[in-house]
Amino acid sequence: MSSGAIRRTPLPRAFYARPAEEVARDLLGAFLHTRQGGADALGRIVETEAYVGPHDAASHAAERIGRTSRNAAMFGAPGSAYVYRSYGVHWCLNAVTDRADFPAAVLIRAVEPVRGLAAMRARRARGGRVPADRDLARGPGRLTQAFAITGALDGHELVAPPLRILAGAPVPGRDVVVCPRVGISRAVDWPLRFCLRGSSWISRSVPAAGTPRAPER
DNA sequence: GAAACGATTATCT
DNA sequence: GATAATCGTTTCA
Numbered sequence: 001m002s003s004g005a006i007r008r009t010p011l012p013r014a015f016y017a018r019p020a021e022e023v024a025r026d027l028l029g030a031f032l033h034t035r036q037g038g039a040d041a042l043g044r045i046v047e048t049e050a051y052v053g054p055h056d057a058a059s060h061a062a063e064r065i066g067r068t069s070r071n072a073a074m075f076g077a078p079g080s081a082y083v084y085r086s087y088g089v090h091w092c093l094n095a096v097t098d099r100a101d102f103p104a105a106v107l108i109r110a111v112e113p114v115r116g117l118a119a120m121r122a123r124r125a126r127g128g129r130v131p132a133d134r135d136l137a138r139g140p141g142r143l144t145q146a147f148a149i150t151g152a153l154d155g156h157e158l159v160a161p162p163l164r165i166l167a168g169a170p171v172p173g174r175d176v177v178v179c180p181r182v183g184i185s186r187a188v189d190w191p192l193r194f195c196l197r198g199s200s201w202i203s204r205s206v207p208a209a210g211t212p213r214a215p216e217r
Numbered sequence: 218g219a220a221a222c223g224a225t226t227a228t229c230t
Numbered sequence: 231g232a233t234a235a236t237c238g239t240t241t242c243a
Contacts, residue, residue: 069239
């Protein structure tokens with residue numbers, strides 16, 4: 001069964017050939033699609049984070065680290081995938097941005113399930129326990145499990161099956177919330193996390209506006 | 218070889 | 231909100 005979802009246009013490579021923070025913002029509202037094991041999964045991207053280059057101390061490819069076997073895909077062509085294992089357990093999906101040989105990427109942190117929920121539930125079930133729909137793809141490790149994304153797709157071009165990102169309706173600026181990134185210990189104040197305002201599908205709530213930030217010194 | 222560190226999640230209270 | 235689980239990657243000896 002084909003559907004409108006599958007006919008959406010993949011975002012072109014040129015879309016990714018920009019600074020990571022621009023790509024991260026513009027990926028909101030786009031659609032993540034996989035076809036794995038004969039099952040389609042489709043979700044609307046509602047939360048992203050940018051890792052902007054070697055000068056970004058929170059990046060896996062920060063200057064002090066350089067190129068390693070794990071982060072090699074971050075140095076690849078814009079529009080390819082960087083898939084890494086987190087905490088030795090979870091896979092996390094990034095879209096590589098900017099230009100080749102410059103390590104920058106956008107972490108996809110949460111999507112709103114749109115199609116293929118049955119497959120997502122089956123993939124996310126543990127010990128017979130099926131999580132609530134809200135928890136199917138709320139978080140970078142959860143969404144890769146729901147969409148059957150693994151390290152086998154590291155370096156995969158996101159314009160081609162079985163893993164693609166498809167264009168969605170543009171999200172106006174008033175619907176984008178920007179705040180600091182999650183789960184990092186360096187560059188903790190950089191405003192590089194982008195969320196769809198009011199979405200109940202994001203991984204963690206957004207800090208209240210006006211949250212006092214540590215004074216610079 | 219050994220040790221430390223996670224771009225997290227599940228499961229408590 | 232706090233904490234344990236869990237193991238690949240990286241670094242250091």
